[in-house]
Amino acid sequence: xxxxxxxxxxxxxxxxxxxxxxxxxxxxxxxxxxxxxxxxxxxxxxxxxxxxxxxxxxxxxxxxxxxxxxxxxxxxxxxxxxxxxxxxxxxxxxxxxxxxxxxxxxxxxxxxxxxxxxxxxxxxxxxxxxxxxxxxxxxxxxxxxxxxxxxxxxxxxxxxxxxxxxxxxxxxxxxxxxxxxxxxxxxxxxxxxxxxxxxxxxxxxxxxxxxxxxxxxxxxxxxxxxxxxxxxxxxxxxxxxxxxxxxxxxxxxxxxxxxxxxxxxxxxxxxxxxxxxxxxxxxxxxxxxxxxxxxxxxxxxxxxxxxxxxxxxxxxxxxxxxxxxxxxxxxx
Numbered sequence: 001x002x003x004x005x006x007x008x009x010x011x012x013x014x015x016x017x018x019x020x021x022x023x024x025x026x027x028x029x030x031x032x033x034x035x036x037x038x039x040x041x042x043x044x045x046x047x048x049x050x051x052x053x054x055x056x057x058x059x060x061x062x063x064x065x066x067x068x069x070x071x072x073x074x075x076x077x078x079x080x081x082x083x084x085x086x087x088x089x090x091x092x093x094x095x096x097x098x099x100x101x102x103x104x105x106x107x108x109x110x111x112x113x114x115x116x117x118x119x120x121x122x123x124x125x126x127x128x129x130x131x132x133x134x135x136x137x138x139x140x141x142x143x144x145x146x147x148x149x150x151x152x153x154x155x156x157x158x159x160x161x162x163x164x165x166x167x168x169x170x171x172x173x174x175x176x177x178x179x180x181x182x183x184x185x186x187x188x189x190x191x192x193x194x195x196x197x198x199x200x201x202x203x204x205x206x207x208x209x210x211x212x213x214x215x216x217x218x219x220x221x222x223x224x225x226x227x228x229x230x231x232x233x234x235x236x237x238x239x240x241x242x243x244x245x246x247x248x249x250x251x252x253x254x255x256x257x258x259x260x261x262x263x264x265x266x267x268x269x270x271x272x273x274x275x276x277x278x279x280x281x282x283x284x285x286x287x288x289x290x291x292x293x294x295x296x297x298x299x300x301x302x303x304x305x306x307x308x309x310x311x312x313x314x315x316x317x318x319x320x321x322x323x324x325x326x327x328x329x330x331x332x
Contacts, residue, residue, distance in 0.1 A: 002032055002080045003032065004081075004084055004097055004156070005032065005074070005084070006032055006034045006086055007071055007083060007084070008020060008021070008035070008036045008037065008049075008074070008087070008088055009037050009074065009087065009088060010036050010041055010045050010049065010070070010088045011041050011067075011070070011088070013045055014041075014043040014045035017036075018049075019124070020090060021036075021049060023091040023092045023093075024086065025054055025056075026094045027092070027094055027096065028097075029098035032097060033057075033058070033078075034054075034056055035058060035060060035074045036049040036057065036059045036060070037062065037071070037074045038061040038062065039065060039067075039069065039070040040062065046059055060073055066180060066186075068179060068182055069178075072174075072175075072178055078159065081158065081160075082100070082156055082157065082158060083157050083159055084100070085152050085156075087151075087152055089213045090151070090213055091124075091210075092209060093207075093210070093211070096115065099115070099205055100115070104156075104158070110202075110203045111157065111194070111201045112156070112157050112194060113156050113157075113203045114155040114156070114203075114204060114205070115206075115207055115208065116130050116132045116154075116210070117131040117150050117153070117208060117210040117211070118130050118211050118212070119131065119211075119214050120212065122214075132150075140196055140244055141244065141247070143188065143191050143196075144192060144241075144244050144245075144252050145252040146255050149188075150212070151187070152187045153210045153212060154209075154212075161194060161200050162177050164198035165177060165193045165197055165198045177190065178190050185226070185233045192237060196244075223263065223264055223267075223269075223272060223276070226263075227256065227257070231253075234252065250283055250284045253280075253283050253284070254284030255280075255287070257277070258277060260276050261273045261277040261280060261298050262301070265302055270305055271306055273302035273306075274303060276302075277299050277302045280295075281299075
């Protein structure tokens with residue numbers, strides 16, 4: 001029996017999978033298995049995963065079911081008491097698993113342990129930003145209004161905590177942990193159920209143990225779909241925690257619109273960021289006074305994207321990143 005099961009969904013990411021696996025196999029903590037779930041890939045990624053030569057790595061192949069479906073398959077086949085999630089295009093620092101295992105040993109009531117994440121670009125270069133949560137109180141509203149965990153490669157979870165939110169999907173005819181009807185927002189949808197329905201305790205390690213890859217390709221085309229999916233997530237929360245939606249619905253949607261505005265600024269769409277930022281302020285005007293720096297910064301970037309030629313905007317963006325890199329980190 002292994003202590004940690006590492007679940008890696010794999011779909012059309014042959015360019016990244018070997019680096020992801022190498023970062024796992026280089027862990028200083030070694031009592032783990034790696035379950036790579038080939039989610040209907042048509043590239044050479046699954047073969048590259050099989051070619052590691054490490055007996056701890058196994059590849060499970062299925063028809064494409066999306067990220068949630070791949071994670072469910074990995075969890076279903078996991079043997080460890082702890083389940084660590086890693087997307088195939090992200091990386092881990094070599095001490096990540098050791099730090100999380102120690103975190104659970106030090107805090108026996110902890111259900112989910114997650115770390116800060118360093119942002120890297122498509123080529124693996126450090127962008128100079130670190131994802132950290134705004135606070136570490138981790139109230140229910142924090143999970144509804146923003147994603148304190150940051151990304152799907154940051155957390156390690158107790159298997160028993162996942163079992164608290166397991167449900168039988170009658171349509172699929174199997175037990176699930178992630179909701180496979182979500183092709184986006186599946187992370188925060190799961191974290192929210194862990195917090196509200198599983199009564200799980202989240203803990204944070206303030207070290208960038210995850211390297212989260214930020215790709216700008218296709219962002220503008222996905223923004224409207226992301227917003228629609230987030231609103232479906234909100235509607236699902238309404239079904240089991242209506243008091244949260246009533247109290248925090250406007251604020252949560254404004255935060256989501258601002259987040260999407262930041263993503264739009266990094267895309268090829270020159271006007272989407274400004275449009276989304278204005279919608280955010282209209283939806284919840286107090287966002288300007290509650291988080292003035294973050295709101296003003298996003299608005300300024302969206303305006304610059306519209307007002308300046310791409311080459312000038314690129315220069316401004318690089319300067320802004322240098323300034324941001326000198327700060328403690330990007331707060332979520």
